[in-house]
Amino acid sequence: xxxxxxxxxxxxxxxxxxxxxxxxxxxxxxxxxxxxxxxxxxxxxxxxxxxxxxxxxxxxxxxxxxxxxxxxxxxxxxxxxxxxxxxxxxxxxxxxxxxxxxxxxxxxxxxxxxxxxxxxxxxxxxxxxxxxxxxxxxxxxxxxxxxxxxxxxxxxxxxxxxxxxxxxxxxxxxxxxxxxxxxxxxxxxxxxxxxxxxxxxxxxxxxxxxxxxxxxxxxxxxxxxxxxxxxxxxxxxxxxxxxxxxxxxxxxxxxxxxxxxxxxxxxxxxxxxxxxxxxxxxxxxxxxxxxxxxxxxxxxxxxxxxxxxxxxxxxxxxxxxxxxxxxxxxxxxxxxxxxxxxxxxxxxxxxxxxxxxxxxxxxxxxxxxxxxxxxxxxxxxxx
Numbered sequence: 568x569x570x571x572x573x574x575x576x577x578x579x580x581x582x583x584x585x586x587x588x589x590x591x592x593x594x595x596x597x598x599x600x601x602x603x604x605x606x607x608x609x610x611x612x613x614x615x616x617x618x619x620x621x622x623x624x625x626x627x628x629x630x631x632x633x634x635x636x637x638x639x640x641x642x643x644x645x646x647x648x649x650x651x652x653x654x655x656x657x658x659x660x661x662x663x664x665x666x667x668x669x670x671x672x673x674x675x676x677x678x679x680x681x682x683x684x685x686x687x688x689x690x691x692x693x694x695x696x697x698x699x700x701x702x703x704x705x706x707x708x709x710x711x712x713x714x715x716x717x718x719x720x721x722x723x724x725x726x727x728x729x730x731x732x733x734x735x736x737x738x739x740x741x742x743x744x745x746x747x748x749x750x751x752x753x754x755x756x757x758x759x760x761x762x763x764x765x766x767x768x769x770x771x772x773x774x775x776x777x778x779x780x781x782x783x784x785x786x787x788x789x790x791x792x793x794x795x796x797x798x799x800x801x802x803x804x805x806x807x808x809x810x811x812x813x814x815x816x817x818x819x820x821x822x823x824x825x826x827x828x829x830x831x832x833x834x835x836x837x838x839x840x841x842x843x844x845x846x847x848x849x850x851x852x853x854x855x856x857x858x859x860x861x862x863x864x865x866x867x868x869x870x871x872x873x874x875x876x877x878x879x880x881x882x883x884x885x886x887x888x889x890x891x892x893x894x895x896x897x898x899x900x901x902x903x904x905x906x907x908x909x910x911x912x913x914x915x916x917x918x919x920x921x922x923x924x925x926x927x928x929x930x931x932x933x934x935x936x937x938x939x940x941x942x943x944x945x946x947x948x949x950x
Contacts, residue, residue, distance in 0.1 A: 569693050574621035577603045579611040581629045589624055592682050598689055608632025620650055627656035642671055651692045701731035706741060718749045736766040743772060752779050770799040774806055786817050804830060815851050824856055838864060854885050872902045879911055888915050899928060906932050913945050922949040
């Protein structure tokens with residue numbers, strides 16, 4: 568049981584003024600005993616890892632880790648998933664509704680926040696947590712059975728949840744998900760399609776239908792459902808990447824690039840994500856796009872020797888030797904001992920018919936490793 572007056576509360580917002588504002592309102596209401604403040608999603612995860620929390624008030628739109636991503640992580644972790652979460656947002660668009668529905672938020676508040684609304688939502692959420700309706704009770708039991716690997720008992724609990732509230736699509740999609748985990752893709756498909764048909768914003772069902780059709784090599788239907796999921800909730804990073812990769816497999820590179828770019832834009836374009844996409848595109852022959860991504864990465868991280876080398880090698884493959892030399896020369900200045908960089912540099916200078924420039928990196932290699940046969944062979948071509 569959660570005590571309104573004694574509960575531990577985590578307030579998460581990238582604007583300190585907002586967490587201070589909510590804190591003051593809750594103090595005036597007399598709600599909560601101990602408060603924790605996080606000004607980013609990452610800080611929130613760190614606090615959850617070390618503190619006991621009963622209620623989270625979570626901002627939806629944060630730069631480093633969105634509220635929906637924090638919420639998803641809370642629901643994925645068994646020790647946190649029963650924490651009550653209220654999402655706070657200035658948005659009321661379809662993608663927001665889809666995202667929070669997917670992550671099972673307990674309630675949401677649309678700004679501006681008033682004391683009356685805050686009190687009403689918190690009371691509702693805590694009362695529901697302390698006195699769960701049959702739907703919540705059976706779905707929770709189902710989840711516990713899934714974790715223990717007892718899928719048949721989990722299915723029975725979801726069917727009881729459906730009986731308790733036949734008008735909701737959530738139990739229907741849960742049934743689809745259990746069949747998916749069980750490996751019964753046809754039954755999973757049946758229930759996910761029913762859920763998606765009843766709720767046009769059921770992004771969860773659309774996403775998994777896309778995954779099922781991918782596994783069955785029905786690329787056209789996979790694209791249909793993954794694109795539908797992207798339109799409902801474009802902020803979801805993993806979904807965007809999966810959809811773009813599917814388009815690459817279909818040979819629709821132009822469309823794939825649009826989806827990759829959109830996904831990076833919405834995610835904040837982290838260096839790691841750009842590298843992952845660049846590597847995938849190299850493996851699938853999209854050299855020009857990979858070069859563009861790596862050039863952007865080097866602009867952000869000009870001293871990353873590995874990126875400079877990777878770009879140089881791609882430019883060689885694309886027969887852009889002069890540009891390759893520019894990046895390889897920079898890499899050689901940053902790393903005085905890297906033999907691979909100097910071999911590429913020497914070979915490229917020779918390809919450009921500049922043997923005098925090729926001689927220097929090749930001699931540097933032989934000073935360190937006199938037995939390097941390739942460097943010695945290339946050096947002979949300089950003479």
